Amino acid sequence: MKDTIDYELPVGFLGEIAHSLFVKKKLEYIFDYRFRVLSKLF
Numbered sequence: 001m002k003d004t005i006d007y008e009l010p011v012g013f014l015g016e017i018a019h020s021l022f023v024k025k026k027l028e029y030i031f032d033y034r035f036r037v038l039s040k041l042f
Contacts, residue, residue, distance in 0.1 A: 001038075003031070 009015030009023065 005027070007023075009019055
């Protein structure tokens, strides 16, 4: 399984800060969760 995610946050520098503080962690959580669930199923 391979995922490709393309996204761009608005507001330049503030978007980069939001990415560092919130978005990156949320994406990691989503994919870690999916990995755990799929590992249990297969």
